[in-house]
Amino acid sequence: MNGISLAGLDKASVLAALYNASRPLGMGFLQYDPKPMTIEEAKDILTHQTYFDYLKGRVMKIDLSEDSLRTRLYDRDNGEGAAEAVLGHLRETGKVSGGGVKAMHTQGLKEEIKRTRDFADTPTTFGTLGAFAILQLGGEDVAEELGAALDRAEEV
Numbered sequence: 451m452n453g454i455s456l457a458g459l460d461k462a463s464v465l466a467a468l469y470n471a472s473r474p475l476g477m478g479f480l481q482y483d484p485k486p487m488t489i490e491e492a493k494d495i496l497t498h499q500t501y502f503d504y505l506k507g508r509v510m511k512i513d514l515s516e517d518s519l520r521t522r523l524y525d526r527d528n529g530e531g532a533a534e535a536v537l538g539h540l541r542e543t544g545k546v547s548g549g550g551v552k553a554m555h556t557q558g559l560k561e562e563i564k565r566t567r568d569f570a571d572t573p574t575t576f577g578t579l580g581a582f583a584i585l586q587l588g589g590e591d592v593a594e595e596l597g598a599a600l601d602r603a604e605e606v
Contacts, residue, residue: 453516453518453519453520453521454518454519454521454533454534454537455517455518456514456516456517456518456519456537457517458541459537459540459541460489461492461496461500461514462489462490462492462493462496463489463492463540463544463546464514464519464537464540465487465492465495465496465502465512465514466486466487466488466489466491466492466546466547467536467537467539467540467545467546467547467551468510468512468524468533468536468537469486469487469492469505469506469508469510470486470487470546470547470551470552470555471528471532471535471536471550471551471552471554471555471558472505472508472509472510472524472527472528472532472555472558473508473509473527473528473555473558473559473561473562474507474508474509474559474562474603475504475507475508475509475527475562475566476562476566476569477592477596478504478507478508478509479507479562479563479566479596479599479600479603480507480595480596480599481504481506481507482506482507482508482599482602482603483506483507484603484606486546486547486552487546488546489546492546496514500513500514500515501513501514501515502514509524509527509528510524511523511524511526511527512524512533519533519537521533521534528554528558529554529558532554535550535554536550536551536554539551559603559606563600563603563604566589566596566600567597567600569588569589570589570590570592570593570596570597570600571589571590571593572588572589572590573588573590574586574587574588574590574591575588
């Protein structure tokens with residue numbers, strides 16, 4: 451099996467729990483919604499799609515079309531072992547929010563606000579390395595809009 455088994459779990463509950471624990475990332479703050487997802491909302495979303503890159507600004511990188519969940523990308527962006535911890539909480543309590551799920555989101559949110567503020571202060575640069583052109587995108591071109599979104603996120 452590739453990934454974590456979802457046997458015995460309702461996929462809407464899985465989506466809601468993973469969403470509630472996940473963090474906004476980078477430009478995702480522009481779409482960030484701090485409200486926890488309900489199971490009913492997740493059911494509605496799953497009628498339209500099963501793969502999620504970002505959802506309301508939160509980084510997900512999950513595919514719920516199978517009976518197991520590949521967690522590498524979710525964990526890369528939300529913390530090592532995050533998906534397994536969330537699904538463990540869901541299996542133990544049957545709840546998609548609260549407790550460790552809320553704590554994971556809050557901690558990730560704080561970390562990403564700092565990281566994204568640092569990015570917003572960086573200029574876009576262009577240079578060369580031998581025969582190669584190098585363009586490094588910075589955040590200063592969107593700093594005002596991104597800063598306002600970060601300020602809203604900090605109020606949560």
